[in-house]
Amino acid sequence: MAEITAAAVKAFRERTGLPLMDCKKALQEAGGDEEQAVEVLRKRGQQLADKRSDRETAFGRFGLYLGADKKTGAMVELLCESAPVTTNEEFVQLANDLAEVLATGPGASTPEELLAQPSPSVKGKTLGEQKDDLFNKIREVFKVGRMVRVDGATGGYMHHAGTTAGVLVVIEGGSDDAAKDVSMHIAAMKPEGLDKDSLEADVVAKEREILRQAALAEGKPENIVDKMVEGRMRNFYAERCLLQQPFVKDDKQTVEEYAKGAGMKVKNFWHWVIGEKQDG
DSSP states (O other), rough: OOOHHHHHHHHHHHHHHHOOHHHHHHHHHHOOOOHHHHHHHHHHHHHHHTTTTTTTOOOOOOOOOOOOOOEEEEEEEESSSGGGGOOOHHHHHHHHHHHHHHHSOOOOSHHHHHHBOOSSSSTTTTTHHHHHHHHHHOOOEEEEEEEEESSEEEEEEEEGTTTTTEEEEEEEEHHHHHHHHHHHHHHHOOBBBGGGGGGGGHHHHHHHHHHHHEEEEEEEEOOHHHHHHHHHHHHHHHHBBBBGGEEEEEEEEEEHHHHHHHTTEEEEEEEEETTOOSOO
């Protein structure tokens, strides 16, 4: 086994951020070659990560890449085991890097495809290697959850700095500030869809029938029931559809009216809460 000096171990520890004994053992196994030692640590970390892969990852944060002046946008969910890790500087960087690469790179349909691409902040490494190195430092399981990439200008908002919820909106015109206002509204009011056409048809039909039967039970003449139902359906849409909801910062206008006043059209949105299984 190669003799490794204390100075070499110290320098390697500063490079990796790992415990001294782990650094010493890796250097010894690699015969003093730092690059080989890095691979030794990475393999050991992967073995440990595999053993812990069934641990619950109930915390995390969202990485966002957006801008009214950008051609693409993205949001990526990065999960971890504990709340303190969500604000770790390198964990935040990884989440942001994942979103940036998803938006500006060749694209990815799976987390594995995304992690195989080069990291924008750690030169010479893939996102997967960046993730593995961070695991070796923190020893918590990280998982890439949901991810979405869109073509076109985008805006967004991260509730509680992205550690509880994230919003991405697709816009046309407008500004970053106006898009953020709409995104904050989405986080607060949790609309089910963009407009009435985006709601599930059976849900709308069921509500319309409930309102119709209620009107008939009130003894209203059949010739005006349908008009009454359509009038009452406006309240149904105003509760569930983003564009028809009263804007939280000024409930005298709808979100659609606010956006129009800001020279902006809202075309689509995603609102995700950390750990939720369903999209939406």
